[in-house]
Amino acid sequence: MKSHLKVHYFQHIAGEGFGSCYSYLKEMNAQISATEFFALPVDRPLDIEALPHVEDVDLLIIMGGTMSVNDEANYPWLKIEKRWLRRYLSLGKPAIGLCLGGQLIANALGAAVGKNTVQELGWSTIRKIKFTPHDCFQLPDQFNVMQWHSETFEIPKGAVHLAENEVCRNQMYQIGKNVLGFQFHPEMTPETLALFLDDDDELALYKGEYVQSSKELKKSEKNKFIQGNQILNKAIEYVLRKTAC
Template identity: 75%
Template sequence: MKPQLKVHYFQHIAGEGFGSCYEYLKGMNAKISATEFFALPIDLALDIEALPHVDDVDLLIIMGGTMSVNDEANFPWLKIEKRWLRRYLAQGKPAIGLCLGGQLIANALGAAVSKSPHEELGWMSVRKTAHVPAHCFPLPDEFQVLQWHGESFEIPKGAIHLAENDGCRNQVYQIGQNVLGFQFHPEITPHALNLFLETDDACERYTGAYIQSEGELKSSSKSKFIQGNQILNQAIAYVLQRTVAGQLAECHKA
């Protein structure tokens, strides 16, 4: 019998949940669990052992959030989350980071996260970088996705830079064949975007050439969400290749 895929996700704010990939993973009969850091008391001294055991996670998905990865003083659980990430990644296990999640993976591995040269908010074009090795995650040459960030990550040491745009050079990176970090939000759905608009005042705070108005975002057609959602589903399949192959091999042994 094929083992059930165990998917865990880290959620940092109440309005930023699992998004589009929930249905995709349920279609794979995945067992889905979560750590809701936003529900923890701010002053709680979280112990790393309170997080799932690394062996109990087949795929980790790290969601976005309004805080900075550098704000460990106000969000002390960030330090524990990054320690756990290093432990998890050291075992070569599959992980996908979305916006803050991509920043957290990069920062946990020693890469800087700092104020982006341009804040980005809205539907923006992203392009695949030149000379990406053939074995890497296959992105379209150009695609449009939702951006919602004021900070950005440096590419971690040993990672491959996969995508960029004019507002923010570092949009996607890959580590090995099991880790993908995104600066944008491929998981966004119409419902999730409405929650963003209700719970985050970025539309008022952000300024510059790469900002769309709240009115523009509220009128987003459903077709705008499709390409990002497809990229995320493909990313999940890509980072799971070795895990699924290993599980199948174990089944055949049995």
């Protein structure tokens, strides 16, 4: 692993930040930079050359967002972001995609992203796919993490399906040894959740059996976040170690 790891993250909504993995990466003495797509002028097209040179990024982390990967008309930078992703991934470099981030990687590589049969918002039990190859990223047999999504990805061609639950089959995938895509939010912290729960307009869009109330979620104990945070730290370590081999 490089002594000065250069980590870049793509942020799609204001205030979200880096979640739980910020302190973990700082322990590695990582140099952290960001592209804030939400802050780009809407009347000025994004030039792909304005994004970092792919050679200057050692690890890419793609955060979540409230938009759909298919909504390029309202968010024209999505098309440029996907182009840049294809360029970056073609070099076999490590990447982690979280919720929208996992959808973006999948979609950039040709997989469909569309409405899930139900919306998921709140704590959910996820299962590791049985008979996951031994050389893939290893998850606990069962774990509890935060969900916040209406859409979901198809598993990209050539990827390994890693996790599922009862209402959303595609919860995590792996591409090669360098890419892990999550549908859920392992990075969630109490502070991040509180920020998300302040968005009344976003909350109003979610309804159904698998949507927990904001009142209930505000009572989430700190220890509920630990397992997801640990899985994300191990995922980062995995893609960095495997691509350094």
